[in-house]
Amino acid sequence: MVIAATDISCSQASEFAGPYAGLNMGKNWSDASGVVNTASHSTTFPGLTAGYGYDVKQFMIGAEVFADFHHGSTTYKDGGVDLKVGMPFNTIMPYARLGVTESWPNARLYEGLGVEYKFMKQFSVAAEWTADSSSHDGTKCHNDSFTVGLYHHF
Secondary structure, three states: OOOOHHHOOOOOOOOOOEEEEEEEEEEEEEEEEEOOOEEEEEEEEEEEEEEEEEEEOOEEEEEEEEEEOOOOOOOOOEEEEEEEEEOOEOOEEEEEEEEEEEOOOOOEEEEEEEEEEEEEOOEEEEEEEEEEEEEEOOEEEEEEEEEEEEEEEO
């Protein structure tokens, strides 16, 4: 059997594949209990994000680095790396993320859910919720963040 080049169908790259970088603003809710006690409180913070997304069948799988500057939270500032998995539907992509963040008091896993909308060829906006918790030296810290970001796709 001979397959001609015209018989092969290649799917078009999603709107979200490739490199991107962005800025976000968020609200963080955190608390600490144990040796250090900090009542639940909120902080508004800026953040930076950069990553690269790959199309794998109908999914977008990407790697991302980030820095969140929520100075008033129980973990002060966070930065890390994560895996982002989304399912693009034209210009809208719901996604999940799992990563590691490093800051005071220690490194910890975090998870999140979001949705991104590509409103121009090179720009998108995203809304996202992330959460993490840790126990270190007798203190348990918990963070929840909601962010809105603007991203430039190269």
